[in-house]
């Protein structure tokens with residue numbers, strides 16, 4: 652069942668580049684959906700806009716345009732509607748140390764969301780739920796962990812606490828933004844297996860943001876590939892990895908190590924530089940000249956953003972390619988597949 656939908660999401664930032672003001676389109680008309688009991692991976696190199704997508708879906712930043720829908724309904728960005736949304740949609744950050752308050756105990760970190768989201772009937776009920784949350788993330792015996800502060804825990808334990816905290820409001824959607832990239836390689840799989848088990852137990856819709864194609868394939872049903880703010884390919888995980896269609900995905904897949912040998916490594920960032928000759932920024936003389944669509948006057952996004960790095964580039968790539976079908980539930984934003992050439 653479809654739980655969360657992103658519909659043509661755009662996020663633009665106005666940034667300074669020397670004396671010029673520059674419009675940076677971090678996310679460009681991204682659409683996808685998350686289904687209950689299913690993991691979708693969002694992959695791409697550093698700076699492609701993955702975290703911005705997560706922050707928009709978590710309502711930490713407001714989209715410049717586009718819509719987020721929960722159960723088909725447009726979400727409210729304030730008041731009661733926002734509180735209910737935050738119960739349903741929880742974010743686990745990359746850095747388990749930065750996301751926990753060093754002055755507070757584990758107990759405090761879990762008690763607070765239970766209270767804020769009014770999930771408890773009494774103090775005894777609260778204690779029971781904290782114990783249960785700790786057991787669910789394999790931190791046992793709970794009594795030994797509850798009184799500790801973040802610095803007394805390992806990175807993996809801290810990430811388990813962050814996951815337990817995310818589970819406290821009984822969400823339906825878990826946004827996991829590079830949840831293991833700051834952890835020791837030896838424990839990455841444990842944490843990913845934990846998220847996978849929780850997804851099964853709670854029928855969670857999971858967005859797994861990662862640089863790592865091997866774990867994306869292993870843990871996700873579908874993979875979305877982003878390049879410089881755009882969705883360039885999407886499809887069933889095996890299809891995208893074994894039969895990549897977009898030249899950028901091909902580059903990623905060829906740079907990725909064999910998952911059987913090195914599950915948990917970081918092939919995208921190690922295999923590629925974080926940007927091509929084209930910059931993701933587009934000149935903006937004046938913010939008042941923005942059009943209602945979120946595009947900016949002088950926006951150079953007319954062509955394919957990958958064309959400068961693309962081995963298959965052709966004259967047509969000076970125009971922005973549409974998202975084209977290349978297989979069953981498989982799409983690529985590439986002119987190579989015009990006129991049904993992908994099938």
Ligand SMILES: Nc1ncnc2c1ncn2[C@@H]1O[C@H](COP(=O)(O)OP(=O)(O)OP(=O)(O)O)[C@@H](O)[C@H]1O
Pocket residue numbers: 664665666675677695696697698699700701702703704931
């Ligand atoms: N608050 C902000 N103000 C200005 N620019 C921003 C802001 N947040 C993100 N950006 C820019 O938006 C682009 C996308 O950033 P984002 O963090 O979403 O990418 P990412 O794919 O998650 O990268 P990484 O894997 O390194 O985290 C980058 O060019 C980044 O510098």
